[in-house]
Amino acid sequence: MTTFEQNQYNRQVVRWLTLCATVVFGMILLGGVTRLTHSGLSMVDWRPLVGVIPPIGEQEWLATFDKYKQFPEYQKINKGMSLDGFKVIFMYEYLHRVLGRFIGVLFAIPFFYFALRKRLRPGLTPHLFVLLTMGGLQGLLGWYMVKSGLVDNPRVSQYRLAAHLGVAVVIYTYMVWLVLELRPAAHTALSGLTRYARWSPLLVGLVYLMILSGALVAGTRAGLVYPTWPLMGDSFVPPGLYAMNPAWLAAFEDVVTIQFNHRMFAYLLFLVLNLFAFQVYRHAPDRRVRTAAVILAVVLWMQVVLGISALLQQVPVWLGAAHQGGAVLLLTAMLYVSHCVMRAKP
Known part of the structure; x- marks a missing residue:
């Protein structure tokens, strides 16, 4: 295979x-x-190989609704819900599951085609196989999460929610990094960027941990306990922090502590990423890296505004979804800057 052909296949x-x-x-x-509309528990069974077609006709919808009525979410929260109301929450979860299947097909078929036609760059196949495996396991993890809400307490476990979101973000991050690696190299002078190359993976990890922190907030609905900013109620440090026994468990299960930790983590990340973006911008030898640093700063400020707005408005669906999307965009921007400085050449 010629270099020209390999470059074509890489594209x-x-x-x-x-x-x-x-x-x-x-x-x-x-x-x-799906989470913000409380739709995730509307489908009470898991049929990974079938179930692509939703209920058709009044009788099928009634039978599906009757299944839902046997579980605690209907009995304790949605008692008396109409069939039309059930159809709304059902369709959110249905679309979520169907999109998951679609992603599997969208990934698997081209992967095997490229592999069989020997169009993959040497060393890329194992990475893609890992992604394929993670995608399959993600489906299992999603159902494992849903099962935690089909019991006496009709809420999914915040631990399983964090794991499900965390794996999804890892899959996304892995794909983005491979894309950055496969793109034609734009050589950047190494001078002045070495120190930032060492720090950038740590900052990527911090953004990822921030996303997991947000999952704990979402899973426990901790964002609703103090819908005020910059204070939590009447004080910056609210009463009752780490009041559980053992104290460390409060970081994962006490809503006040979870919200406080998420805020503190956000303040720390805001300061560190702003400083990082500013320093990279100052020392970057070319426009591409400086642009990447500016994008990182802009997305960071946007995410802070979205987070504060969602908090003050008690997390309406559109703002909550925008804040979650903003977190992933922030991770993407950090990945891009990280790739720029880590792949700089003398």
Whole structure:
């Protein structure tokens, strides 16, 4: 295979992976909307190989609704819900699951085609196989999360929610990084960027942990306990922090502590990322890296505004989904800057 042919194939793979990453991003947004509309427990069974076709006709809808009535969410929260109301929440969860299946097909068929036609760059196949495996396991993890809400307490476990979102974000991040690696190299002078190359993976990790922190907030609905800013109620440090026994458990199960930790993490990340973006901008030797630093700063400020707005308005669906999407965009921007400085050449 000539270098020209390999470059052509690389561009094809880049377009395919970019499409997959974009759809996964949409899946993360739809997952947020499903959670915010309290639709995730409307489908009480899991049929991974069938079930693509939704209920058709009044009798099928009534039978599906009767299944839902046997579970605690209907009995304790949605008692008396109409069939039309059930159809709304059902369709959010249905679309979420169907989109998951679509992503599997969108990834698997081109992957096997490229592999069989030997169009994949050497060393890329194992990475793509890992992504395929993670996608399959993500479906299992999603059902494992839903099952936690089909019991006495009709809410999914915040731990399983964080794990489900966390794996989705890892899949997305993996795809984005492969796209950045496969794109034609734009050589950047190494001078002045070495120190930032060392720090950038840590900052990527911090943004990811911030997303997981947000999942804990969402899973426990901790964002509703103090819908005020910059104070939490009447004080910056609210009463009752880490009041559980053992104290460390409060960071995962006490709504006041969870919201406080999320705020503190956000303040820390805001300061650190602004400083990082400013320093990279100052020392970057070319326009591409400076542009990446500006994008990072802009997305960071946008995400802060979205977070504060969602808090003050008690997390309406559109703002909650926008804040979740903004977190993934922030991670994307950080990945791009990180790739720029880590792949700089002398």
